[in-house]
Amino acid sequence: MEFNSFSEFLAMGGYGFYVWLSFGSCAFILIALLVTSLLEKRNVLKQVAAQSAREQRIERAKRSQQESSL
Numbered sequence: 001m002e003f004n005s006f007s008e009f010l011a012m013g014g015y016g017f018y019v020w021l022s023f024g025s026c027a028f029i030l031i032a033l034l035v036t037s038l039l040e041k042r043n044v045l046k047q048v049a050a051q052s053a054r055e056q057r058i059e060r061a062k063r064s065q066q067e068s069s070l
Contacts, residue, residue: 003009012019 010016010020
């Protein structure tokens with residue numbers, strides 16, 4: 001398809017509203033997916049760090065208890 005002006009390009013032969021709406025929707029969905037994925041990754045990393053710290057505290061407490069019982 002060939003366009004003679006930028007306004008014809010935007011109009012897309014009368015279907016511009018639907019074309020640009022679909023492009024906009026797709027871009028919004030992809031950006032939202034990226035943002036939510038990054039936020040979820042950050043939350044998972046925080047949970048892993050918290051669990052690791054919790055396990056280390058438990059190990060120290062067990063060692064401390066074993067040393068005190070000797």
